[in-house]
């Protein structure tokens with residue numbers, strides 16, 4: 301079933317005016333990347349969650365998407381994307397681990413030519429795939445698997461963004477980074493002080509780690 305223009309444009313609390321206020325808030329929170337802000341202004345975040353929550357979709361909060369999972373708050377989506385875009389080399393091909401609603405992938409898909417995204421919960425994977433199709437994305441590949449293994453046959457990636465927190469960074473993800481590429485990943489136990497890290501692969505064997513800020517993510521669950 302195709303989405304109507306009205307559904308995509310939204311009304312009231314999902315209208316363009318409400319979205320513009322979200323962008324204003326993101327600027328106040330320190331997000332500076334203009335092309336990213338423009339994409340976040342346009343992508344209909346309210347379609348990536350249950351209709352009952354749509355009126356809250358442009359608030360700066362994480363919201364439930366079922367199965368104990370959440371769509372990340374707009375600030376965190378913006379911050380992680382900005383860290384990825386700050387890479388010094390061209391970004392052609394990116395891996396996201398934790399598709400969830402598909403919102404983060406949809407943002408990346410407007411900025412980067414090719415996106416691979418992996419989800420472990422079948423219902424979420426199917427819903428995200430359907431919505432991304434309805435919105436006309438042709439450059440986002442979705443798959444159902446344990447993303448802590450990455451996607452070996454598609455590696456190396458120009459960047460990897462993980463939206464669920466492992467206690468330790470999975471080795472496979474480090475190995476699937478191109479030289480110079482960045483891994484954006486929250487780590488640590490849920491409720492016990494997680495931090496967002498940027499890990500850059502500086503040479504074949506060397507990695508440089510930077511701690512960005514404290515965060516709250518659902519756990520990365522291994523198969």
Ligand code: SAH
Pocket residue numbers: 369370371372397398399400401402403404405418419420421424445446447448463464518519520521522523
């Ligand atoms: N990026 C998502 C955020 C979803 S929350 C969005 O924009 O909505 C994190 C997601 O990671 C959840 O859907 C969860 O099921 C998924 N996840 C957790 N462990 C995983 C794993 N090992 N492999 C793939 N997905 C995983």
